[in-house]
Amino acid sequence: MAKLSQDEKTILAMFSYMRPSGTPTETMFIERFLTPLGFTRDPFQNLVLTVGDKPRILWSSHVDTVHGKEGIQTLAYDGEMLTLSKGAKLNSSCLGADDTAGIWLMTEMIKANVPGVYVIHHAEENGCVGSRDLARGNPEFFADIDAAIAFDRMGYDSVITHQMGMRTASDRFALSFSMMLDDALGDGSKSKYAADDGGAYTDTNEYSHLVPECTNISVGYHSQHTRNESQHVGHLIALRNLLVKADLSTLVIARDPAQVEYAGSRGFYRGGFFGHGNWDHDDPWDNPKNYTAFPDRRSTGSMEDLVRAYPDVAANILASYGMSRNTLMDEIADMYGDAALEAV
Incomplete structure (x- = not known):
């Protein structure tokens, strides 16, 4: 493999x-x-930095990873794709591109x-x-913000317009x-960016x-939250090369929040989850009057109850995170053995 560039060295160091949130390694x-x-x-507890005079764009990522435990992991890099090393897969639950990739992009934009x-x-x-607490505790923070742009999306081509089935950014x-x-995207880009209404949710x-305008942008990772997670480093660097010279004045602000x-179908995420909207259902969670009594529907019940109640939604969420059927089967076999797959 050719000698690593400084960009590649920094990316590998971050990854x-x-x-996990709140750990010494974080x-x-x-x-x-x-x-x-x-x-x-x-x-x-969010990390905040402002560049420029009264900027109207909020750039977003998140500092925590979904690792089961903290520490330092070893990586494999072939000059294009970054993955866990074979040895790391014995102890690490994921690569952590979600959302180390977004953090690297933001640090590069700040430097520029x-x-x-x-x-x-x-x-x-x-x-x-952190984002939920900020929105609830200090909504004035967003008074001058026209667009909140996250770098926390799998793949190579998404500009997210809907999260959990609800529009968060306009097509324009x-x-x-x-x-x-x-x-501006050149070498390393896999395909053209376009509107994508299939977002899960992020901050x-x-x-x-x-x-x-609240969106999420693909940064070139796949199979996030799994041991098979990968990051296309060339795409990440090419995206950086655009963002540091982009003419942000060309962005169109059209959506009325x-x-x-x-x-x-809105399924489980049909409105109450987000704390605003129009309700016409019998479900008490869809009645905004109940928000004081029931401040957050995610805080009750178990994960198993939710998956049993909304299997189609759960499957769609896994797919949106890049989890294929084969990848999920691999994860089940790793955790519970091949015998657990006999009924599949």
Whole structure:
């Protein structure tokens, strides 16, 4: 393999940290890569840094990974794809590209002085804790923000317009963002960016009632949350090359955050989860009057209960995270043995 570039060295260094939320390894990562840039904690434990005078774009990622335990992991890199090493797969549950890739992009944009409010969110993998708390505890923070753009999406080509079936960004915004990206993405890009209404959820979803355009952008990882997770490094670097020179003034702001619009079946995520919208159902969770008594539907019951009640939704969420049927079978076999697959 050819000698690593400085970009590749930094990416590999960042990806070596297994960072469950609140762990010492997460703190080590922050102190090494983020504190020197000027990030500080807000009251909700998010890391925040502003570049420029009254910027109107919020750039988003999250500091935690979904690893089962903390520490340093070894990696395999062939000059294109970054994965866990064979040895690391015995002890590590994932690569952590979700969302180390987004953090690297944001740090590069900061170094290039790209204007924006940069927020690296606390405990996204635990249920968007930091972003939810920020939206509820300090909605004034978003008063001057036109777009909240997350770098936390699998694949190579998504500009997310809907999260959990609810519109969070306009098609006009997605088109303008796609055109801006297409103008500059070169070597390493796998395909053209385009509007994608199949988003699961990430931190920007928590802001969709406060910010007109809330999206999530593909950063080149796949099979996230699994041992087979991979990151296309060339795509990540090519995306950086665009973002540090992009003309952000071409972005179209068109969505009214007061208007609630859904795509297809809303299923379990039909509105109450997000704390706003129009309700016409008998389900008490769909009645905003119950929000004081029932502040967060995710806080009750078990994961097993939810999957049994909403199997189609659970399957769609896994697919949106890049989990194929074969990958899921591999994970089941790793955890419970091949015998567990006899009924499949």
